[in-house]
Amino acid sequence: MEKEITQEKSAPQAIDQKSRDGVLLEVNDLHVWFELRRFGFGHAGYVRAVDGVNFDLKDGQTIAIVGESGCGKTSLMRTILRLNHPTKGEVIFDGKVINNLKPSELKDYRSLLGYVQQDPYGALPPFMTVRNILEEPLRVNGIKDKTELFNRVKKSLEEVKMSPAEEFMPKFPHQLSGGQQQRVVIARAMIMNPRMLIADEPVSMLDASVRVEILKLLRNLQESHNLGVIYITHDLSTVRYFSEKIFVMYAGQLIERGNVSQVLNNTKHPYTFALLEATSDPDAKNALVQKEIPPGEPPSLVKPPAGCRFHPRCPHMIEGLCNVEEPPDYEPEPGHFVACWLLK
Amino acid sequence: MEKNNTVLDIQNLKLYFRTTRGTVQAVDGVDFKLKTNQAVVVVGESGCGKTSLSKAVLRLLPRNVEHYSGKVYLNDIETMSLDDEEYRKQIRWVKMSLVPQAAMNALNPVIRVGDQVAEPMSVHYGVKKEEALQQAIKMFQHVGVPVDFINRYPFELSGGMRQRVALAMALVTAPDLVILDEPTSALDVLTQANIFNLLKRIKSEMATSFVLITHDIATSSELADRVAVMYAGQIVEVADSSRFFKEPRHPYSAKLMASVPRLRGNDEPDFITGQPPSLIKPPTGCRFAARCPRRFERCSEEPPVTKIGDDVVKCWLYV
Numbered sequence: 001m002e003k004e005i006t007q008e009k010s011a012p013q014a015i016d017q018k019s020r021d022g023v024l025l026e027v028n029d030l031h032v033w034f035e036l037r038r039f040g041f042g043h044a045g046y047v048r049a050v051d052g053v054n055f056d057l058k059d060g061q062t063i064a065i066v067g068e069s070g071c072g073k074t075s076l077m078r079t080i081l082r083l084n085h086p087t088k089g090e091v092i093f094d095g096k097v098i099n100n101l102k103p104s105e106l107k108d109y110r111s112l113l114g115y116v117q118q119d120p121y122g123a124l125p126p127f128m129t130v131r132n133i134l135e136e137p138l139r140v141n142g143i144k145d146k147t148e149l150f151n152r153v154k155k156s157l158e159e160v161k162m163s164p165a166e167e168f169m170p171k172f173p174h175q176l177s178g179g180q181q182q183r184v185v186i187a188r189a190m191i192m193n194p195r196m197l198i199a200d201e202p203v204s205m206l207d208a209s210v211r212v213e214i215l216k217l218l219r220n221l222q223e224s225h226n227l228g229v230i231y232i233t234h235d236l237s238t239v240r241y242f243s244e245k246i247f248v249m250y251a252g253q254l255i256e257r258g259n260v261s262q263v264l265n266n267t268k269h270p271y272t273f274a275l276l277e278a279t280s281d282p283d284a285k286n287a288l289v290q291k292e293i294p295p296g297e298p299p300s301l302v303k304p305p306a307g308c309r310f311h312p313r314c315p316h317m318i319e320g321l322c323n324v325e326e327p328p329d330y331e332p333e334p335g336h337f338v339a340c341w342l343l344k
Numbered sequence: 345m346e347k348n349n350t351v352l353d354i355q356n357l358k359l360y361f362r363t364t365r366g367t368v369q370a371v372d373g374v375d376f377k378l379k380t381n382q383a384v385v386v387v388g389e390s391g392c393g394k395t396s397l398s399k400a401v402l403r404l405l406p407r408n409v410e411h412y413s414g415k416v417y418l419n420d421i422e423t424m425s426l427d428d429e430e431y432r433k434q435i436r437w438v439k440m441s442l443v444p445q446a447a448m449n450a451l452n453p454v455i456r457v458g459d460q461v462a463e464p465m466s467v468h469y470g471v472k473k474e475e476a477l478q479q480a481i482k483m484f485q486h487v488g489v490p491v492d493f494i495n496r497y498p499f500e501l502s503g504g505m506r507q508r509v510a511l512a513m514a515l516v517t518a519p520d521l522v523i524l525d526e527p528t529s530a531l532d533v534l535t536q537a538n539i540f541n542l543l544k545r546i547k548s549e550m551a552t553s554f555v556l557i558t559h560d561i562a563t564s565s566e567l568a569d570r571v572a573v574m575y576a577g578q579i580v581e582v583a584d585s586s587r588f589f590k591e592p593r594h595p596y597s598a599k600l601m602a603s604v605p606r607l608r609g610n611d612e613p614d615f616i617t618g619q620p621p622s623l624i625k626p627p628t629g630c631r632f633a634a635r636c637p638r639r640f641e642r643c644s645e646e647p648p649v650t651k652i653g654d655d656v657v658k659c660w661l662y663v
């Protein structure tokens with residue numbers, strides 16, 4: 001495996017037009033490994049943050065990627081944005097392989113993608129006004145005309161329901177509430193009219209009420225602009241109001257994929273079951289019972305367990321199979337994919 | 345008789361901070377009672393004063409306190425009248441302890457976690473180091489930290505394990521009351537669920553009472569016997585959890601409950617328009633009035649607290 005990696009690097013990628021029938025983004029067998037170096041020892045292995053991920057996203061489609069901390073969600077997104085380099089596999093956007101875009105092409109590519117990055121409080125530069133923050137991407141992309149700059153900033157603020165826009169433009173981030181700051185982050189992601197939006201935990205730092213408000217806003221933007229959206233979260237309870245598909249990620253891999261109703265109502269993977277069991281709805285009866293939660297913690301991504309990566313915590317582990325061989329993707333119903341030996 | 349089974353009784357507690365922009369009335373006349381071996385959750389939006397309330401109860405005050413008053417009874421001891429030395433000897437960590445917000449990141453990075461858990465025992469009970477360490481080992485087993493982690497440093501532990509260590513520290517002196525400030529909000533769902541399983545077990549085995557502070561209403565139901573809702577520095581409703589999670593009384597509580605996304609069931613969550621008021625010169629009438637769908641003329645005056653059985657609500661609709 002490690003050999004393949006070094007070979008992969010330099011293969012030049014032609015821009016190939018595939019027949020796409022509405023597919024905006026294609027992720028094929030994507031691997032993102034970070035080299036681990038120990039002081040004095042040099043190479044000390046790889047962190048396999050993304051380890052063989054496949055999926056498509058159609059124009060105007062919304063998918064949610066759900067999984068625990070450290071399972072590779074942000075690494076996957078940053079690779080789609082080409083902020084990380086794929087170790088193996090390819091990312092195809094609008095028919096173009098983006099693995100080896102030149103710096104000049106990268107700028108154009110990134111203007112097609114809006115990115116709401118994790119950590120809303122660190123996301124906005126503290127010494128810039130809202131107006132300057134929103135003008136920056138426009139300037140970077142060559143827009144200089146003062147009236148146009150002003151009009152586009154105003155329009156984007158109105159789109160995220162911050163009106164009168166003129167009132168917010170001169171403010172600094174610390175003069176805004178958490179929810180308003182997050183709207184500015186979203187306005188900035190939308191200002192170049194992207195075709196796709198990546199929202200990485202856009203609401204996890206916010207109060208429940210503000211959370212719902214921001215998710216509804218994102219949903220409206222998605223509909224009015226026919227955006228493809230990837231919504232990253234570790235909170236399953238917000239997903240079904242927001243997206244059409246759910247992908248469940250565990251230790252660098254997508255272990256269950258399908259429509260929201262397939263994954264939530266016809267759950268197949270024991271890890272997905274565990275996530276559902278662990279997610280509470282407000283109910284006084286909760287205090288009276290112990291939840292059945294698999295013990296332990298997600299595995300190391302440097303030396304992931306052999307076979308299924310969930311097997312050390314799995315209540316249904318089949319000895320000699322789950323701990324030996326990696327499960328393939330089964331398709332128990334059309335469009336519902338599950339990497340688990342129980343479906344054999 | 346009533347008194348004997350009340351572990352905590354807070355009366356008209358106030359904590360104001362001095363800032364350049366004015367006085368922040370972070371805790372503004374809070375009253376509530378908690379029975380022995382029960383858990384009350386304090387819920388409310390960010391900035392409503394939850395952490396300040398925990399500081400006021402435990403007398404962990406920052407330097408810019410402008411005003412601090414009220415009464416805090418802990419098992420019949422009126423703690424506010426104790427001097428600092430007495431308070432430290434008799435109350436904090438001994439009878440009442442705290443797992444502070446972001447505790448898992450607040451452990452001392454250069455002290456082994458076993459020693460950190462043992463410390464309250466040697467400091468407050470003067471037990472020998474060996475004995476304190478034995479006690480720490482017992483606590484580790486109790487909270488589900490492998491005993492061989494005792495010699496590790498905090499950075500060698502995952503977030504979930506560090507949070508358990510913080511919990512062990514708060515429990516090692518077997519206090520009557522533990523205050524938990526957002527104990528799981530930075531953790532993954534499975535870890536969160538495991539920690540709540542643990543808290544439930546400790547509550548039944550050790551007869552501990554809990555004040556759980558959180559803005560996460562769904563998970564708060566994992567421990568709650570009682571729910572107290574805080575808004576802009578004040579408690580606006582206290583109710584039994586069985587009542588509260590079904591049918592909260594205060595319009596703010598109702599809105600708060602309606603904003604919780606649910607995994608099961610079909611109600612679309614809804615948000616509360618507007619923002620909470622500033623705690624510097626808060627509005628004179630009901631503090632929620634500006635956002636309240638049910639406000640009427642009287643709401644421009646401050647509502648009294650209405651008792652309904654054991655529950656209370658601060659709203660003109662119930663007067």
Ligand SMILES: Nc1ncnc2c1ncn2[C@@H]1O[C@H](COP(=O)(O)OP(=O)(O)OP(=O)(O)O)[C@@H](O)[C@H]1O
Nearest residue numbers: 034047049068069070071072073074075076118301
């Ligand atoms: N640049 C990097 N160099 C080395 N390791 C990295 C790098 N970026 C991420 N990792 C590691 O890759 C793994 C996946 O991290 P990632 O941030 O993608 O997880 P995540 O699912 O987004 O987690 P969270 O929910 O906490 O945001 C982690 O073990 C992380 O420490």
Ligand SMILES: Nc1ncnc2c1ncn2[C@@H]1O[C@H](COP(=O)(O)OP(=O)(O)OP(=O)(O)O)[C@@H](O)[C@H]1O
Nearest residue numbers: 361363368370389390391392393394395396397406
């Ligand atoms: N030492 C202090 N000096 C001045 N103001 C303070 C101080 N500590 C807290 N505040 C202010 O008091 C108010 C209540 O803060 P507190 O931390 O108690 O809220 P909280 O309900 O715990 O919020 P969160 O859910 O975000 O933790 C806020 O307006 C905060 O800015």
Ligand SMILES: [Mg+2]
Nearest residue numbers: 073074075118
């Ligand atoms: Mg992340």
Ligand SMILES: [Mg+2]
Nearest residue numbers: 394395396445
């Ligand atoms: Mg707080």
